[in-house]
Amino acid sequence: MLKFISWILFLAIALVVAALSIANREIVTFSLDPLPFAFDLPLYGLLLAAGFLGILAGSVWTWLRGHKVRQENRLHKREVEELKGKTLNLTRELEEARARNSAGPAPDALAPPITDTPRIEHRAGR
Template sequence: MLKLISWIIFLVVVLIISALSIANRHDVVFSLDPLPFIFDLPLYILLLAAGFIGLLLGSISTWLRGGATRRENRRQRREIAELKGQNLTLSRDLDASKVKGPISGESKDSPRQLEHHTAL
């Protein structure tokens, strides 16, 4: 459903851009005043170029502002990987201790075993 809505919005934007291009075909003078560049361009090209430049600058600005968030995400991913590794190591140690059974010389209800069970 979301893909259909995206296509509908895309088609509406294309229609608007097409209508803008057809309605604004006449040439306008574009100059960068202190510089000696003067161009005669169709108005729709200037409007589309201005929109594209605005989109580009907005994207760059958003990307730069998201730097702290991306840095925090990378830190958290490293921390999660480290904790998963610790968890895996502890799980293996626990499985190994279950296979070995109680330490020789200790009874099943030894203080060491009771401490372990109360800590959980």
């Protein structure tokens, strides 16, 4: 659907440009007054060149203003990739720990720890 709309828009613009070109075929002189440049060209060529330069200037301006946003996006992308890697490592470690624990506790883990120091018990309520 979007492709169809873009084709319709393209055809409408092409018709406007064609009508502009047919209606403005007169030759005009374009000059930059203090400079020694003067060109004779059709009026539609001058209008189309001015439109193209306007679009180009607007695109460059938009690109330059978006520098900060693009830089932040790159930073956030790096952070996301780093966090994805950490998450993957932690998930892997958790699965390994679950696999070790699902096999049952080790036999030594069931026995009380052997210590040489005597146990001191505290009696409450004396």
